[in-house]
Amino acid sequence: MRGTGREAVRCPRGAVLLLAVLAMGCSFGDTPRRAAAPDAPSAQARPPAPVPDPRRSGTLDMSPATQAMQRDDSANPAMLAVLGGRQRWRAVQGAGARSCADCHGEPESMRGVAARYPAWDEPARGPFTLAQRINACRSRHQGLPAWRPDEEALLSLSALVGLQSRGLPIRPDTDPRLAAPRERGRERYERRIGQLNFACADCHDRLAGRRLGAATIPQAHPTGYPIYRLEWQSIGSLQRRLRNCMTGVRAEPFALDSPELVELELYLMQRAAGMAVETPAVRP
Numbered sequence: 001m002r003g004t005g006r007e008a009v010r011c012p013r014g015a016v017l018l019l020a021v022l023a024m025g026c027s028f029g030d031t032p033r034r035a036a037a038p039d040a041p042s043a044q045a046r047p048p049a050p051v052p053d054p055r056r057s058g059t060l061d062m063s064p065a066t067q068a069m070q071r072d073d074s075a076n077p078a079m080l081a082v083l084g085g086r087q088r089w090r091a092v093q094g095a096g097a098r099s100c101a102d103c104h105g106e107p108e109s110m111r112g113v114a115a116r117y118p119a120w121d122e123p124a125r126g127p128f129t130l131a132q133r134i135n136a137c138r139s140r141h142q143g144l145p146a147w148r149p150d151e152e153a154l155l156s157l158s159a160l161v162g163l164q165s166r167g168l169p170i171r172p173d174t175d176p177r178l179a180a181p182r183e184r185g186r187e188r189y190e191r192r193i194g195q196l197n198f199a200c201a202d203c204h205d206r207l208a209g210r211r212l213g214a215a216t217i218p219q220a221h222p223t224g225y226p227i228y229r230l231e232w233q234s235i236g237s238l239q240r241r242l243r244n245c246m247t248g249v250r251a252e253p254f255a256l257d258s259p260e261l262v263e264l265e266l267y268l269m270q271r272a273a274g275m276a277v278e279t280p281a282v283r284p
């Protein structure tokens with residue numbers, strides 16, 4: 001199934017509900033706010049109390065059954081894609097060609113890599129997502145035609161590489177040349193779009209934790225991608241998820257691998273810095 005613009009939107013009923021809620025002028029200021037500092041009189045004498053991290057993985061917004069499915073590798077359907085990725089890691093296509101393993105050794109050598117993507121790519125003079133980086137190895141180092149961004153082979157290799165960072169904190173690439181595209185991603189996250197005129201931030205900052213149709217609105221942390229989405233019945237990328245959100249507000253979704261989606265990814269990873277990688281996650 002391709003990530004077309006027509007799928008997966010639990011709007012319009014939910015969106016109408018949301019609009020109604022917004023129109024009532026309610027304020028939902030209880031979600032990702034930092035806790036107020038304690039006003040103890042002797043505060044200056046003591047070190048400040050640690051501020052609890054208000055960020056929360058979307059995993060915690062799922063039903064206990066779906067969370068259990070994600071946590072148990074033998075039940076997590078994304079692990080099948082990882083297995084496929086392991087086979088591709090060793091596969092050689094064409095005489096004289098080299099496999100991923102020939103150059104990189106075991107997949108375990110990729111520990112920590114997924115936690116810092118999108119990263120700066122010198123030949124492309126711009127940011128590369130992990131999938132684009134893998135695809136660059138395919139075209140530059142294996143001499144093979146690049147995979148389409150939503151191709152199973154690429155998703156399964158991304159899941160395999162992502163799994164090697166599971167449990168590690170997200171550590172965005174600090175290359176200063178990423179600052180401008182990351183900032184464009186932040187602006188886009190705040191900008192209202194679509195016929196419903198919602199910004200990402202309206203839902204994922206201001207309404208996170210509320211229900212939208214059958215779903216709880218998560219905080220939109222990209223900790224578990226690629227994911228296995230039960231609704232898709234397949235593994236899919238973060239960009240596919242973002243396109244679903246864009247069609248959800250009746251906006252024309254950006255193309256897969258477009259600079260706009262890469263910039264949004266850059267910003268979302270920065271916003272989730274320090275949170276643990278959970279790849280491959282399961283989503284309803």
Ligand code: HEC
Pocket residue numbers: 010015018057058059189198199200201202203204212215216217218219220221222224241242245246248249264268283284
């Ligand atoms: C109208 C509200 C709404 C808007 C606007 C919206 N989303 Fe979402 N988003 C959702 C809902 C609801 C889900 C969860 C859907 C589900 O689980 O079925 C979601 C899921 C996500 C996720 C997956 C989080 C996870 O834990 O896997 C990400 C990332 C995300 N959105 C990013 C964005 C970005 C970026 C934008 C702006 C381009 C955006 N969303 C706009 C409602 C919205």
Ligand code: HEC
Pocket residue numbers: 089098099100101102103104110113119133134137138140141142157161
């Ligand atoms: C001929 C050797 C070669 C082959 C084959 C190869 N790579 Fe690479 N790979 C490299 C080199 C060299 C780099 C460092 C960046 C560069 O120079 O392109 C790299 C970088 C990477 C990175 C980024 C690592 C980081 O620390 O940021 C990933 C991920 C990766 N390769 C995955 C793969 C996968 C998956 C395959 C198989 C589809 C593959 N590579 C095939 C040589 C190779």
